[in-house]
Amino acid sequence: MxxxxxxxxxxxxxxxxxxxxxxxxxxxxxxxxxxxxxxxxxxxxxxxxxxxxxxxxxxxxxxxxxxxxxxxxxxxxxxxxxxxxxxxxxxxxxxxxxxxxxxxxxxxxxxxxxxxxxxxxxxxxxxxxxxxxxxxxxxxxxxxxxxxxxxxxxxxxxxxxxxxxxxxxxxxxxxxxxxxxxxxxxxxxxxxxxxxxxxxxxxxxxxxxxxxxxxxxxxxxxxNLFKKSKKAPLKTVYRKAKSTVNATVDHDKESRQRKIDAILDKISKSGYESLSKSEKDFLFKAGKE
Known part of the structure; x- marks a missing residue:
């Protein structure tokens, strides 16, 4: 190998x-x-x-x-x-x-x-x-x-x-x-x-x-002390578009976090086995990120 x-x-x-x-x-x-x-x-x-x-x-x-x-x-x-x-x-x-x-x-x-x-x-x-x-x-x-x-x-x-x-x-x-x-x-x-x-x-x-x-x-x-610093590539910034994207990303993060909190609250009350398969999959993917 x-x-x-x-x-x-x-x-x-x-x-x-x-x-x-x-x-x-x-x-x-x-x-x-x-x-x-x-x-x-x-x-x-x-x-x-x-x-x-x-x-x-x-x-x-x-x-x-x-x-x-x-x-x-x-x-x-x-x-x-x-x-x-x-x-x-x-x-x-x-x-x-x-x-x-x-x-x-x-x-x-x-x-x-x-x-x-x-x-x-x-x-x-x-x-x-x-x-x-x-x-x-x-x-x-x-x-x-x-x-x-x-x-x-x-x-x-x-x-x-x-x-x-x-x-x-x-x-x-x-x-x-x-x-x-x-x-x-x-x-x-x-x-x-x-x-x-x-x-x-x-x-x-x-x-x-x-x-x-x-x-x-x-x-x-x-x-971070051991990471090599990289020069950021030149890019064009569109301020209005950026703020709109940021607002969308923030909303998605808040929605996702609320779902995680709800699942964790369910686990603390009823145990992990009470979760549905989709909830388990969602929590597993969230834990990997």
């Missing part, structure tokens, strides 16, 4: 599938590098993992994001990516890739911050030398977001249907129980940080407020 075909296949993936692919490639690359060069498994990872010490964090502030791209083992990455795949399918049926990025990476950030604060405040964690890796906080943020936004939507688990809010409560309770009893307190704390972000984001969005707008603008500004 040539490079051009790989780029084409990658471009066809959803934003969640792209994240999964990146995580898997990094996991394989790190494993091969450490094996072939007979290096410590932490040789590369130490530059990207989130340290528990504030001063160490100040030396590598990028780790508040990059820690989420590294995993401790096959089981760790497998379950994270499986959960991300299924949670994202529900999410991306409702919203587009930008909002997905907001929820996922804000969950990663809040999960990392809760880990940092906990290991520098609570006596139970003082003196413990550890660091944080894994996509769990971002995955949990996406999962709890959909569980909060459409809590009564049922999903099939093996032989029976379960409402999403049951699943959300289950995962939060498991993390709370395992903080004092398990051997991965830092990981469970980061999950709770992601869960908190997902819950608050969904609740605020139901009230009409998108708390991720600022983060989205920041991401766009950062992305």
């Amino acid at each position: 040539n490079t051009g075909n790989l780029k084409y296949q990658f471009a066809r993936l959803s934003i969640a599938e792209k994240l999964i692919a990146i995580n898997v490639v990094i996991f394989i690359f790190n494993g091969l590098l450490t094996f072939l060069l007979q290096l410590s498994p932490n040789t590369l990872m130490q530059w990207f993992e989130l340290p528990k010490d504030f001063f160490d964090f100040l030396v590598q502030p990028w780790s508040i994001i990059t820690y989420s791209f590294f995993h401790a083992g096959l089981g760790h990455i497998f379950w994270n990516m499986i959960m991300l795949y299924f949670a994202s399918r529900i999410f991306l049926n409702l919203f587009g890739p930008k909002r997905f990025i907001n929820v996922y990476f804000l969950g990663v950030i809040l999960g990392g911050l809760l880990f940092l604060l906990s290991y520098n405040i609570f006596p139970a964690f003082l003196g413990i030398n550890t660091s944080l890796i894994g996509a769990s906080a971002g995955v949990t943020a996406v999962l709890i977001f959909v569980c909060t936004y459409i809590p009564n939507q049922e999903v099939r688990i093996i032989f029976f249907n379960v409402k999403l809010w049951y699943i959300g409560v289950f995962f939060v309770l498991v993390d709370l129980i395992q903080i004092p009893t398990g051997g991965n307190a830092g990981g469970h704390l980061s999950h709770l940080g992601g869960a908190l972000l997902g819950y608050v984001y969904a609740r605020q969005l139901l009230k009409g407020k998108d708390i991720g707008e600022g983060f989205s603008k920041l991401v766009d500004s950062f992305a």
